[in-house]
Amino acid sequence: MRPRISVVIPVWNGESRIAATLNALATQTAKADTFEVIVVDNGSTDRTAEIVQSYDFVTLLSEPKPGSYRARNRGVDRAQGEYILFTDGDCVPTCQWVDQALVEIDRDHVGIGIWAGQITMFIDEGGAFFSSRYDKLLNGFDQERNSAGGRCVTANWLCKRDNLLKIGGFNNDALSGGDVDCASRFVAAGYRIRYAPKMTVGHPTRANLLELVRKRRRVIGGRWMLRGVAQEGIRRAIFLCTQEYFRQAKRVLKSNIELWAKPGVLMIVLSLFLVSNYELLRLAAGRAAYRS
Structure with missing residues (x-):
């Protein structure tokens, strides 16, 4: 049975965080046959691939050429789902994340190109005081504000696979900012970006x-x-x-x-x-x- 959603996660040298991401996906309330999980290793030199391989519900791909947006495109190419749900290898989705994505899909979605899910910041153990407060305030993860401005970040991004391919996917050569660039092309093509506050992931503040x-x-x-x-x-x-x-x-x-x-x-x-x-x-x- 073809899953409705493909969760795509790029990761590079993420051995310290990727397990938390995958543990959260292992406890989703959504039925297992409604989504698949694809992790794209972007040339890691640590134990990332070994850790990912220990999760039997995850498909591990490799994209050795540097660039998280190139890795995302690699995952989209392999994805079987009608919709793509992106997050990052240091994020921790809530247990209802996929279910809430399905709710958004089943709502009136005429003209919606991207659903921008909520990103809540949490301070990692050992995080530096001033750095954490800076990152929480100014990191650009306010998805309500992003969506109002025609932007979305890939830490929590839902879209239809065919629509993403239609506008050309992510820029393979981008090392940063490829999500803003891609979102702007969705808007230029006539799509809207909708804020989805119940579709939530946690993201750590930069520690220092x-x-x-x-x-x-x-x-x-x-x-x-x-x-x-x-x-x-x-x-x-x-x-x-x-x-x-x-x-x-x-x-x-x-x-x-x-x-x-x-x-x-x-x-x-x-x-x-x-x-x-x-x-x-x-x-x-x-x-x-x-x-x-």
């Missing part, structure tokens, strides 16, 4: 400043390639980055973060602004986009 720096460098590389920033030139890129810095600082000041903690979070905003400019200068000099 180093993890935030790594993510920031990936994001800047994705923007450089996908949003035409390279064509606009380095001065324009730094100007846009500076605008974002002031927007983020303003959000921190207006947020409900503890008053005494705001200076620490603002220092992280400033640090990542400096990292962004460093990465822009690297890219302008012809260096390759950062992946790690």
Whole structure:
């Protein structure tokens, strides 16, 4: 029997988190024959593949060429479901996640291209205080806000497989920002993005400043390639980055973060602004986009 939903999860060196993701999928309330689970190993050098293989309900694929969006496309190619439900290898879906996806599918869905599921942030054990608060406030995982702006992130994304293929899938060469790019093509094709608050996954905050720096460098590389920033030139890129810095600082000041903690979070905003400019200068000099 063909499953209605294919859950597709790209992962790279995820040995510390992938088991939590798959354990959550093993306890779904949805009937087992309504969905399949596909994990695409994106060239891991740790025990990720070994861990995934220990789950007999999971199909493990390999995509050795770097890029989570290329890995997602690999999973979509193999998927048997009419619908694709994406999450990441560090996310923890609620036990009703797949069931709620089925509820969304069975509702009136004329014109819906993507369902943007809710992403709740949780602080990992040992997570740094200021980094966790920065990530929870400014990470871009507010899917209600994303969907209103014509965006969705692949940590919790549901769409019809045929529609995804029709608009060209994800950009294989993107190392970051490929979900925003793909969502914009859905919108350009006339589809809407609907927020699905009951279709929920948990996502850990970045544990420390180093993890935030790594993510920031990936994001800047994705923007450089996908949003035409390279064509606009380095001065324009730094100007846009500076605008974002002031927007983020303003959000921190207006947020409900503890008053005494705001200076620490603002220092992280400033640090990542400096990292962004460093990465822009690297890219302008012809260096390759950062992946790690």
